[in-house]
Amino acid sequence: MWVQLRCGLEPRTLAALAVVLVAAAVFAGMRFWSARPEGVRAPDSVSQAGQVAVPQADADPAAGGSGAPEPSPGPPPAVGGTAGGRIVVDVSGKVRRPGIHRLPSGARVTDALEAAGGARPGVDLDGLNRARVLVDGEQILVGAPPGAGGAGGAGGGGAGTTATGPATGPVSLSGATADQLETLPGVGPVLAQHIVDYRTQHGGFRSVDELHEVTGIGDRRFADLQPLVRP
Template sequence: MWVQLRCGLEPRTLAALAVVLVGAAVFATAHFWSARPASVRAPEQVVEAAEARVTGPEAANGLLPGPPAEPGPSAGSSAMAVSGGRIVVDVSGKVRRPGIQHLPAGARVADALRAAGGVREGTDVTGLNRARILTDGEQVVVGLPVAQAVAGSSPAGGGGGSGAGQGGPAVPVSLTTATAEQLETLPGVGPVLAQHIIDYRAEHGGYRSVDELREVDGIGDRRFADLRPLVRP
Protein backbone atom coordinates (compact mmCIF):
# COMPACT_ATOMS: atom_id res chain seq x y z
CA MET A 1 0.00 0.00 0.00
CA TRP A 2 2.89 2.37 0.80
CA VAL A 3 4.44 1.78 -2.63
CA GLN A 4 1.11 2.14 -4.33
CA LEU A 5 0.36 5.39 -2.54
CA ARG A 6 3.96 6.67 -2.90
CA CYS A 7 4.44 5.85 -6.58
CA GLY A 8 0.87 5.97 -7.75
CA LEU A 9 0.98 2.46 -9.22
CA GLU A 10 -1.95 0.43 -10.15
CA PRO A 11 -2.47 -2.87 -8.32
CA ARG A 12 -1.84 -4.84 -11.53
CA THR A 13 1.42 -2.99 -12.21
CA LEU A 14 2.51 -3.50 -8.63
CA ALA A 15 1.85 -7.27 -8.86
CA ALA A 16 3.87 -7.50 -12.08
CA LEU A 17 6.78 -5.65 -10.46
CA ALA A 18 6.65 -8.01 -7.47
CA VAL A 19 6.80 -11.05 -9.77
CA VAL A 20 9.84 -9.59 -11.59
CA LEU A 21 11.63 -8.90 -8.31
CA VAL A 22 10.94 -12.41 -6.98
CA GLY A 23 12.16 -13.97 -10.27
CA ALA A 24 15.34 -11.91 -10.15
CA ALA A 25 15.98 -13.04 -6.58
CA VAL A 26 15.45 -16.69 -7.51
CA PHE A 27 17.80 -16.39 -10.52
CA ALA A 28 20.51 -14.72 -8.45
CA THR A 29 20.27 -17.42 -5.78
CA ALA A 30 20.48 -20.23 -8.35
CA HIS A 31 23.48 -18.60 -10.08
CA PHE A 32 25.33 -18.16 -6.77
CA TRP A 33 24.66 -21.81 -5.77
CA SER A 34 25.87 -23.24 -9.09
CA ALA A 35 29.08 -21.17 -9.01
CA ARG A 36 30.23 -22.39 -5.58
CA PRO A 37 33.52 -24.48 -5.49
CA ALA A 38 33.07 -28.25 -5.35
CA SER A 39 35.51 -31.23 -5.13
CA VAL A 40 35.84 -33.38 -8.25
CA ARG A 41 37.13 -36.97 -8.17
CA ALA A 42 39.45 -38.02 -10.98
CA PRO A 43 38.33 -40.93 -13.16
CA GLU A 44 39.49 -44.38 -12.02
CA GLN A 45 41.77 -44.96 -15.00
CA VAL A 46 43.63 -41.70 -14.32
CA VAL A 47 44.22 -42.69 -10.67
CA GLU A 48 45.53 -46.12 -11.66
CA ALA A 49 47.91 -44.61 -14.21
CA ALA A 50 49.23 -42.14 -11.62
CA GLU A 51 49.85 -44.94 -9.10
CA ALA A 52 51.70 -46.99 -11.69
CA ARG A 53 53.88 -43.99 -12.54
CA VAL A 54 54.70 -43.23 -8.89
CA THR A 55 55.72 -46.83 -8.11
CA GLY A 56 57.81 -47.17 -11.29
CA PRO A 57 61.51 -46.54 -11.95
CA GLU A 58 61.16 -42.83 -11.07
CA ALA A 59 60.22 -43.70 -7.47
CA ALA A 60 63.25 -46.02 -7.24
CA ASN A 61 65.51 -43.15 -8.34
CA GLY A 62 64.00 -40.79 -5.76
CA LEU A 63 62.31 -38.58 -8.40
CA LEU A 64 58.78 -39.32 -7.21
CA PRO A 65 57.40 -40.48 -3.87
CA GLY A 66 56.49 -44.11 -3.63
CA PRO A 67 57.50 -47.42 -2.08
CA PRO A 68 61.13 -48.48 -2.72
CA ALA A 69 61.61 -50.59 -5.81
CA GLU A 70 63.01 -54.10 -5.68
CA PRO A 71 66.83 -54.10 -5.98
CA GLY A 72 67.86 -55.16 -9.46
CA PRO A 73 71.14 -56.43 -10.91
CA SER A 74 73.99 -53.95 -10.99
CA ALA A 75 75.47 -52.50 -14.18
CA GLY A 76 78.58 -54.63 -13.73
CA SER A 77 76.59 -57.88 -13.59
CA SER A 78 74.55 -56.80 -16.64
CA ALA A 79 77.72 -56.17 -18.62
CA MET A 80 79.06 -59.55 -17.51
CA ALA A 81 75.86 -61.23 -18.63
CA VAL A 82 76.09 -59.57 -22.03
CA SER A 83 79.71 -60.63 -22.56
CA GLY A 84 79.04 -64.22 -21.58
CA GLY A 85 80.37 -63.93 -18.02
CA ARG A 86 82.93 -66.78 -18.25
CA ILE A 87 86.48 -67.22 -19.52
CA VAL A 88 88.61 -70.33 -20.03
CA VAL A 89 92.30 -70.39 -19.07
CA ASP A 90 94.96 -73.08 -18.96
CA VAL A 91 96.88 -73.28 -15.69
CA SER A 92 100.05 -75.37 -15.92
CA GLY A 93 103.29 -75.83 -14.04
CA LYS A 94 103.68 -76.32 -10.31
CA VAL A 95 100.06 -76.25 -9.17
CA ARG A 96 98.10 -79.04 -7.49
CA ARG A 97 95.48 -79.46 -10.24
CA PRO A 98 96.89 -78.20 -13.56
CA GLY A 99 94.55 -78.01 -16.50
CA ILE A 100 91.68 -76.02 -17.99
CA GLN A 101 89.85 -73.73 -15.57
CA HIS A 102 86.51 -71.97 -16.13
CA LEU A 103 86.44 -68.62 -14.33
CA PRO A 104 84.20 -65.54 -14.20
CA ALA A 105 85.05 -62.71 -16.57
CA GLY A 106 87.38 -60.25 -14.84
CA ALA A 107 89.09 -62.97 -12.78
CA ARG A 108 92.75 -62.48 -11.88
CA VAL A 109 95.76 -64.77 -11.86
CA ALA A 110 95.25 -65.38 -8.13
CA ASP A 111 91.75 -66.71 -8.88
CA ALA A 112 93.15 -69.12 -11.46
CA LEU A 113 95.73 -70.39 -8.97
CA ARG A 114 93.03 -71.03 -6.38
CA ALA A 115 90.90 -72.86 -8.96
CA ALA A 116 93.92 -75.06 -9.75
CA GLY A 117 94.28 -76.05 -6.10
CA GLY A 118 96.96 -73.53 -5.21
CA VAL A 119 100.70 -73.38 -5.85
CA ARG A 120 102.82 -76.30 -4.68
CA GLU A 121 104.91 -75.75 -1.59
CA GLY A 122 108.31 -74.25 -2.25
CA THR A 123 107.41 -72.83 -5.68
CA ASP A 124 108.94 -69.44 -6.48
CA VAL A 125 106.22 -67.08 -7.75
CA THR A 126 108.26 -63.89 -7.54
CA GLY A 127 107.92 -63.13 -11.25
CA LEU A 128 104.19 -63.95 -11.36
CA ASN A 129 101.81 -61.00 -11.25
CA ARG A 130 98.91 -62.51 -9.31
CA ALA A 131 96.87 -59.27 -9.53
CA ARG A 132 96.75 -59.28 -13.35
CA ILE A 133 93.32 -59.64 -14.98
CA LEU A 134 93.06 -62.75 -17.14
CA THR A 135 91.89 -62.89 -20.74
CA ASP A 136 89.96 -65.71 -22.35
CA GLY A 137 92.15 -68.46 -23.83
CA GLU A 138 95.44 -67.56 -22.17
CA GLN A 139 97.83 -69.87 -20.34
CA VAL A 140 99.24 -69.30 -16.85
CA VAL A 141 102.57 -71.08 -16.29
CA VAL A 142 103.62 -71.37 -12.65
CA GLY A 143 107.09 -72.01 -11.26
CA LEU A 144 108.90 -73.29 -14.37
CA PRO A 145 112.54 -72.16 -14.75
CA VAL A 146 113.25 -69.59 -17.41
CA ALA A 147 115.36 -72.07 -19.39
CA GLN A 148 112.48 -74.56 -19.45
CA ALA A 149 109.51 -72.24 -19.81
CA VAL A 150 110.98 -69.83 -22.32
CA ALA A 151 114.23 -70.66 -24.02
CA GLY A 152 114.53 -74.42 -23.53
CA SER A 153 117.79 -76.16 -22.71
CA SER A 154 120.40 -77.69 -24.96
CA PRO A 155 120.88 -81.45 -25.04
CA ALA A 156 123.49 -82.63 -22.53
CA GLY A 157 126.96 -82.76 -24.01
CA GLY A 158 125.78 -81.20 -27.26
CA GLY A 159 127.98 -78.18 -26.90
CA GLY A 160 125.27 -75.97 -28.35
CA GLY A 161 124.27 -72.51 -27.22
CA SER A 162 121.05 -71.40 -25.55
CA GLY A 163 117.67 -71.48 -27.21
CA ALA A 164 117.92 -67.81 -28.08
CA GLY A 165 121.20 -68.42 -29.85
CA GLN A 166 119.55 -71.15 -31.95
CA GLY A 167 117.05 -68.69 -33.40
CA GLY A 168 114.51 -68.38 -30.60
CA PRO A 169 112.98 -70.19 -27.64
CA ALA A 170 111.77 -73.75 -27.95
CA VAL A 171 108.49 -72.84 -26.22
CA PRO A 172 106.50 -69.79 -27.44
CA VAL A 173 106.87 -66.82 -25.12
CA SER A 174 103.66 -65.43 -23.61
CA LEU A 175 103.48 -61.72 -24.41
CA THR A 176 101.05 -61.24 -21.51
CA THR A 177 103.13 -62.86 -18.76
CA ALA A 178 106.77 -62.79 -19.88
CA THR A 179 109.31 -60.72 -17.99
CA ALA A 180 111.81 -58.41 -19.67
CA GLU A 181 114.53 -61.07 -19.34
CA GLN A 182 112.33 -63.65 -21.04
CA LEU A 183 111.48 -61.27 -23.88
CA GLU A 184 115.16 -60.58 -24.45
CA THR A 185 115.64 -64.24 -25.37
CA LEU A 186 113.72 -63.53 -28.59
CA PRO A 187 115.80 -62.76 -31.68
CA GLY A 188 116.30 -59.06 -32.24
CA VAL A 189 114.76 -58.05 -28.90
CA GLY A 190 116.98 -56.07 -26.56
CA PRO A 191 116.26 -54.31 -23.26
CA VAL A 192 114.69 -51.27 -24.93
CA LEU A 193 112.35 -53.22 -27.20
CA ALA A 194 111.45 -55.60 -24.36
CA GLN A 195 110.44 -52.60 -22.26
CA HIS A 196 108.30 -51.27 -25.13
CA ILE A 197 106.49 -54.63 -25.29
CA ILE A 198 105.87 -54.52 -21.52
CA ASP A 199 104.70 -50.89 -21.68
CA TYR A 200 102.17 -51.73 -24.38
CA ARG A 201 100.96 -54.68 -22.29
CA ALA A 202 100.48 -52.49 -19.20
CA GLU A 203 98.65 -49.83 -21.19
CA HIS A 204 96.22 -52.20 -22.92
CA GLY A 205 95.78 -54.83 -20.22
CA GLY A 206 97.63 -57.63 -22.02
CA TYR A 207 97.80 -59.04 -25.52
CA ARG A 208 94.67 -60.63 -26.96
CA SER A 209 96.34 -61.49 -30.27
CA VAL A 210 99.89 -61.84 -31.55
CA ASP A 211 98.99 -59.32 -34.27
CA GLU A 212 98.93 -56.58 -31.61
CA LEU A 213 102.73 -56.86 -31.55
CA ARG A 214 102.72 -54.81 -34.77
CA GLU A 215 101.55 -51.78 -32.76
CA VAL A 216 104.58 -51.83 -30.45
CA ASP A 217 107.08 -49.07 -31.13
CA GLY A 218 110.19 -50.52 -32.78
CA ILE A 219 108.62 -53.62 -34.38
CA GLY A 220 108.34 -53.45 -38.14
CA ASP A 221 106.98 -55.98 -40.62
CA ARG A 222 110.26 -57.90 -40.95
CA ARG A 223 110.83 -58.20 -37.20
CA PHE A 224 107.20 -59.13 -36.64
CA ALA A 225 107.55 -61.93 -39.19
CA ASP A 226 110.58 -63.25 -37.24
CA LEU A 227 108.83 -63.03 -33.86
CA ARG A 228 105.36 -64.29 -34.78
CA PRO A 229 106.12 -68.06 -34.62
CA LEU A 230 108.02 -67.60 -31.34
CA VAL A 231 105.34 -65.83 -29.26
CA ARG A 232 101.74 -66.25 -28.15
CA PRO A 233 99.22 -63.87 -26.52
Protein backbone atom coordinates (compact mmCIF):
# COMPACT_ATOMS: atom_id res chain seq x y z
CA MET A 1 0.00 0.00 0.00
CA TRP A 2 2.85 2.32 0.79
CA VAL A 3 4.40 1.71 -2.66
CA GLN A 4 1.01 2.17 -4.29
CA LEU A 5 0.38 5.41 -2.47
CA ARG A 6 3.94 6.66 -2.83
CA CYS A 7 4.36 5.87 -6.54
CA GLY A 8 0.75 6.25 -7.56
CA LEU A 9 0.57 2.72 -9.07
CA GLU A 10 -2.61 0.99 -9.89
CA PRO A 11 -3.37 -2.35 -8.15
CA ARG A 12 -2.96 -4.30 -11.37
CA THR A 13 0.50 -2.84 -12.02
CA LEU A 14 1.54 -3.41 -8.43
CA ALA A 15 0.54 -7.10 -8.63
CA ALA A 16 2.53 -7.60 -11.81
CA LEU A 17 5.59 -6.02 -10.22
CA ALA A 18 5.26 -8.32 -7.20
CA VAL A 19 5.15 -11.41 -9.43
CA VAL A 20 8.28 -10.31 -11.25
CA LEU A 21 10.15 -9.76 -7.98
CA VAL A 22 9.14 -13.19 -6.64
CA ALA A 23 10.22 -14.93 -9.87
CA ALA A 24 13.58 -13.13 -9.78
CA ALA A 25 14.11 -14.21 -6.18
CA VAL A 26 13.30 -17.85 -7.01
CA PHE A 27 15.65 -17.86 -10.04
CA ALA A 28 18.50 -16.34 -7.99
CA GLY A 29 18.04 -18.97 -5.30
CA MET A 30 18.20 -21.82 -7.83
CA ARG A 31 21.41 -20.45 -9.36
CA PHE A 32 23.00 -20.12 -5.97
CA TRP A 33 22.05 -23.68 -5.05
CA SER A 34 23.36 -25.21 -8.28
CA ALA A 35 26.70 -23.36 -8.01
CA ARG A 36 27.50 -24.56 -4.51
CA PRO A 37 30.73 -26.68 -4.15
CA GLU A 38 30.29 -30.46 -3.92
CA GLY A 39 32.65 -33.10 -2.61
CA VAL A 40 34.19 -35.57 -5.09
CA ARG A 41 34.44 -39.25 -4.15
CA ALA A 42 37.77 -40.98 -4.72
CA PRO A 43 37.63 -43.86 -7.25
CA ASP A 44 37.59 -47.35 -5.83
CA SER A 45 40.86 -49.26 -6.14
CA VAL A 46 40.82 -52.27 -8.44
CA SER A 47 41.06 -55.38 -6.35
CA GLN A 48 42.12 -58.84 -7.39
CA ALA A 49 38.62 -59.97 -6.60
CA GLY A 50 37.45 -58.27 -9.78
CA GLN A 51 39.53 -60.50 -11.96
CA VAL A 52 37.90 -63.42 -13.68
CA ALA A 53 38.53 -66.55 -11.70
CA VAL A 54 39.25 -69.71 -13.63
CA PRO A 55 37.22 -72.56 -12.19
CA GLN A 56 39.27 -75.55 -11.18
CA ALA A 57 38.22 -79.05 -11.91
CA ASP A 58 36.98 -81.16 -9.04
CA ALA A 59 39.69 -83.18 -7.37
CA ASP A 60 39.68 -86.86 -8.05
CA PRO A 61 39.14 -88.53 -4.67
CA ALA A 62 40.74 -91.76 -5.87
CA ALA A 63 43.88 -90.04 -7.11
CA GLY A 64 44.13 -87.74 -4.08
CA GLY A 65 44.73 -84.71 -6.29
CA SER A 66 44.65 -81.11 -5.13
CA GLY A 67 41.82 -80.16 -7.50
CA ALA A 68 44.01 -78.31 -10.07
CA PRO A 69 43.63 -79.57 -13.65
CA GLU A 70 46.62 -81.45 -14.97
CA PRO A 71 48.15 -80.15 -18.22
CA SER A 72 47.39 -82.31 -21.22
CA PRO A 73 50.47 -84.02 -22.61
CA GLY A 74 51.65 -82.75 -25.98
CA PRO A 75 52.47 -84.92 -28.98
CA PRO A 76 55.56 -87.10 -28.52
CA PRO A 77 58.70 -85.86 -30.28
CA ALA A 78 59.74 -87.58 -33.48
CA VAL A 79 62.38 -90.23 -32.86
CA GLY A 80 65.58 -89.55 -34.76
CA GLY A 81 64.07 -86.72 -36.76
CA THR A 82 63.71 -82.97 -36.89
CA ALA A 83 60.80 -80.84 -35.74
CA GLY A 84 57.55 -81.73 -37.47
CA GLY A 85 58.37 -85.47 -37.79
CA ARG A 86 60.81 -85.17 -40.71
CA ILE A 87 64.36 -86.41 -41.25
CA VAL A 88 67.20 -85.15 -43.43
CA VAL A 89 69.34 -87.61 -45.42
CA ASP A 90 72.17 -87.23 -47.92
CA VAL A 91 71.74 -89.33 -51.07
CA SER A 92 74.92 -89.34 -53.18
CA GLY A 93 76.56 -91.46 -55.80
CA LYS A 94 74.93 -92.74 -58.99
CA VAL A 95 71.48 -91.20 -58.66
CA ARG A 96 69.78 -88.66 -60.87
CA ARG A 97 69.41 -85.95 -58.20
CA PRO A 98 72.11 -86.37 -55.53
CA GLY A 99 72.07 -84.11 -52.51
CA ILE A 100 70.14 -83.37 -49.33
CA HIS A 101 66.56 -84.63 -49.18
CA ARG A 102 63.91 -84.18 -46.47
CA LEU A 103 61.64 -87.17 -45.87
CA PRO A 104 58.89 -88.03 -43.39
CA SER A 105 60.00 -89.69 -40.19
CA GLY A 106 59.93 -93.46 -40.66
CA ALA A 107 60.84 -93.32 -44.35
CA ARG A 108 62.87 -96.18 -45.82
CA VAL A 109 65.82 -96.41 -48.18
CA THR A 110 63.54 -96.90 -51.16
CA ASP A 111 61.84 -93.58 -50.34
CA ALA A 112 65.22 -91.82 -50.35
CA LEU A 113 66.06 -93.33 -53.75
CA GLU A 114 62.73 -92.14 -55.12
CA ALA A 115 63.34 -88.62 -53.76
CA ALA A 116 66.73 -88.60 -55.51
CA GLY A 117 65.15 -89.51 -58.85
CA GLY A 118 66.19 -93.16 -58.73
CA ALA A 119 69.48 -94.85 -59.53
CA ARG A 120 71.18 -94.32 -62.87
CA PRO A 121 70.86 -97.01 -65.52
CA GLY A 122 73.16 -99.98 -65.01
CA VAL A 123 73.68 -99.51 -61.26
CA ASP A 124 73.46 -102.74 -59.27
CA LEU A 125 71.15 -102.36 -56.25
CA ASP A 126 71.21 -106.01 -55.12
CA GLY A 127 73.46 -105.22 -52.15
CA LEU A 128 71.19 -102.39 -50.92
CA ASN A 129 68.60 -103.06 -48.23
CA ARG A 130 65.85 -100.85 -49.61
CA ALA A 131 63.40 -101.80 -46.85
CA ARG A 132 65.55 -100.43 -44.01
CA VAL A 133 64.17 -97.52 -41.96
CA LEU A 134 66.27 -94.36 -42.26
CA VAL A 135 67.57 -92.21 -39.42
CA ASP A 136 68.13 -88.46 -39.36
CA GLY A 137 71.51 -87.34 -40.74
CA GLU A 138 72.20 -90.56 -42.64
CA GLN A 139 74.18 -90.73 -45.88
CA ILE A 140 73.25 -93.17 -48.64
CA LEU A 141 75.95 -93.94 -51.24
CA VAL A 142 74.60 -95.49 -54.42
CA GLY A 143 76.99 -97.28 -56.77
CA ALA A 144 80.07 -96.89 -54.54
CA PRO A 145 82.85 -99.51 -54.32
CA PRO A 146 82.63 -102.18 -51.58
CA GLY A 147 83.19 -100.93 -48.05
CA ALA A 148 82.05 -97.35 -48.66
CA GLY A 149 79.57 -96.03 -46.09
CA GLY A 150 80.32 -98.56 -43.34
CA ALA A 151 77.95 -101.31 -42.28
CA GLY A 152 74.76 -99.39 -43.00
CA GLY A 153 74.00 -101.45 -46.09
CA ALA A 154 73.25 -104.49 -43.92
CA GLY A 155 70.26 -102.72 -42.39
CA GLY A 156 71.81 -102.12 -38.98
CA GLY A 157 71.21 -98.37 -38.84
CA GLY A 158 74.79 -97.32 -39.54
CA ALA A 159 75.94 -93.90 -40.70
CA GLY A 160 75.68 -94.75 -44.40
CA THR A 161 74.15 -97.14 -46.91
CA THR A 162 75.92 -98.43 -50.00
CA ALA A 163 74.73 -100.03 -53.18
CA THR A 164 77.88 -101.86 -54.14
CA GLY A 165 79.37 -101.88 -57.62
CA PRO A 166 82.06 -104.09 -59.13
CA ALA A 167 84.30 -105.91 -56.66
CA THR A 168 87.50 -104.92 -58.43
CA GLY A 169 88.66 -102.23 -60.82
CA PRO A 170 89.31 -98.48 -60.82
CA VAL A 171 87.92 -96.20 -58.12
CA SER A 172 84.57 -94.63 -58.97
CA LEU A 173 84.76 -90.83 -58.96
CA SER A 174 80.98 -90.56 -58.57
CA GLY A 175 80.63 -93.02 -55.69
CA ALA A 176 83.87 -93.23 -53.72
CA THR A 177 84.11 -91.63 -50.33
CA ALA A 178 86.72 -89.03 -49.46
CA ASP A 179 88.74 -91.67 -47.58
CA GLN A 180 88.78 -93.93 -50.61
CA LEU A 181 89.85 -91.09 -52.88
CA GLU A 182 92.78 -90.41 -50.54
CA THR A 183 94.16 -93.85 -51.38
CA LEU A 184 94.93 -92.61 -54.89
CA PRO A 185 98.47 -91.33 -55.52
CA GLY A 186 98.88 -87.60 -54.94
CA VAL A 187 95.35 -87.17 -53.46
CA GLY A 188 95.18 -85.77 -49.94
CA PRO A 189 92.22 -84.69 -47.78
CA VAL A 190 91.91 -81.29 -49.47
CA LEU A 191 91.97 -82.62 -53.04
CA ALA A 192 89.61 -85.46 -52.13
CA GLN A 193 87.14 -82.91 -50.76
CA HIS A 194 87.43 -80.89 -54.00
CA ILE A 195 86.48 -84.01 -55.97
CA VAL A 196 83.50 -84.68 -53.69
CA ASP A 197 82.35 -81.05 -53.96
CA TYR A 198 82.57 -81.13 -57.74
CA ARG A 199 80.48 -84.28 -58.11
CA THR A 200 77.90 -82.92 -55.65
CA GLN A 201 77.51 -79.72 -57.67
CA HIS A 202 77.41 -81.46 -61.06
CA GLY A 203 75.58 -84.68 -60.16
CA GLY A 204 78.62 -86.94 -60.49
CA PHE A 205 81.29 -87.51 -63.14
CA ARG A 206 80.26 -88.42 -66.67
CA SER A 207 83.84 -88.98 -67.84
CA VAL A 208 87.31 -89.15 -66.34
CA ASP A 209 88.27 -86.06 -68.36
CA GLU A 210 86.14 -83.92 -66.01
CA LEU A 211 88.97 -84.25 -63.47
CA HIS A 212 90.64 -81.39 -65.37
CA GLU A 213 87.88 -79.10 -64.03
CA VAL A 214 88.53 -80.00 -60.37
CA THR A 215 90.57 -77.46 -58.46
CA GLY A 216 94.09 -78.73 -57.75
CA ILE A 217 94.37 -81.29 -60.57
CA GLY A 218 96.82 -80.39 -63.32
CA ASP A 219 97.99 -82.32 -66.37
CA ARG A 220 100.67 -84.26 -64.51
CA ARG A 221 98.36 -85.36 -61.69
CA PHE A 222 95.61 -86.18 -64.18
CA ALA A 223 98.01 -88.49 -66.04
CA ASP A 224 98.72 -90.32 -62.77
CA LEU A 225 95.06 -90.69 -61.86
CA GLN A 226 93.54 -91.48 -65.28
CA PRO A 227 94.29 -95.25 -65.30
CA LEU A 228 93.20 -95.65 -61.67
CA VAL A 229 89.72 -94.08 -61.74
CA ARG A 230 86.44 -94.34 -63.62
CA PRO A 231 83.35 -92.10 -63.80
